[in-house]
Amino acid sequence: MAQANGETPPVAQEKINTDIVTLTRFLTEEQSKHKEATGDFTLLCHALQFSFKSIAYYIRRASLINLSGLAGSSNSTGDDQHTLDVIGNEIFVAAMRSSGKCRLLVSEEEEECLVFNESSKARYAVVCDPIDGSSNLDAGVSVGTIFGIFRLADNAEGKQEELLLPGTELVASGFTMYGASAQLVITMKGSTVNGFTMDNALGEFILTHPNMRLPKSRSIYSTNEGNSMYWDEPVKEYFNSLKYPTEKGGKPYSARYIGSMVADAYRTLLYGGIFAYPADKKSPKGKLRILYECAPMAMIMENAGGQAVNNRMERMVTIVPEHIHDRSGIFMGSYDEVQKVIDIYKKYH
Structure with a gap:
């Protein structure tokens, strides 16, 4: 449509x-x-990246191609395996x-360590x-992949x-995290924490959250309070202090619990607060696996300026798993x- 002076109005342009x-x-x-880098680590990360893209694709398509539901077997730690668990592991x-x-x-998903001779x-x-939190898949709740990379000794x-x-x-x-979009958070030893978002049109993870830092404090807690009957006394006292503050004018914390560790950790990383899955009378050693859940998450939290400890109040990253x-x-x-x-x-104590 021409303007009064006969000129065509400018077309709105998207900043690219x-x-x-x-x-x-x-x-x-x-x-x-x-x-000193040989490029091996970078090539390994490219292979990991392909795994994340593949799993994200299958999760988006899960309901359409009947990948939901149980696979009819249990994994090494006794959890029922979902169809996508099996596919994710194979990928x-x-x-x-x-x-x-x-x-x-x-x-x-594997009872023994796989050795690629x-x-x-x-x-x-x-x-x-x-695929962490796969029991939530059928309800469309965010699930995720947790990973860690070690360098073996030269004489391994x-x-x-x-x-x-x-x-x-x-x-x-x-x-x-596989949600509305696939979000990848990665950190290296002694480095910053960086967040990437999957751009499906480009087929690439794009840096969207550089140098992620945890707020030093935030009135949000995330835990499964259904287990509170089994908690030790210090755990009960801690969460009661959040819900029923004794100081004058104190406000109770907000409870936010998704039940998918990756989703709860990602929200905690963005907004601050605390995520807890304490050991209790029902699970005296705890529920989460040290090697591929607790340690990688603890490294991320520490590199982002936070803390991560076990039930003995030891730094989570210092714990050596027994198996x-x-x-x-x-x-x-x-x-x-x-x-x-x-x-x-x-x-x-």
């Missing part, structure tokens, strides 16, 4: 960012900062085997929970005992919020 930082570019730039195994850079793979010179080991023989390492030995860890599926309780999140738990435990 042509300097996009993809995960591939990010990893390449990180590699260039280390003169991970195939990607790690074909990468040529992974010697050992520990998966929640065809990659006998590979010096990396990957630990993962391919390719035995699963060589992976009974604390989180302080992780060279990288992260998780992918590859060993479990622990965990408290993680904003620094000051986790410190409140530590302070209450001190009164009891």
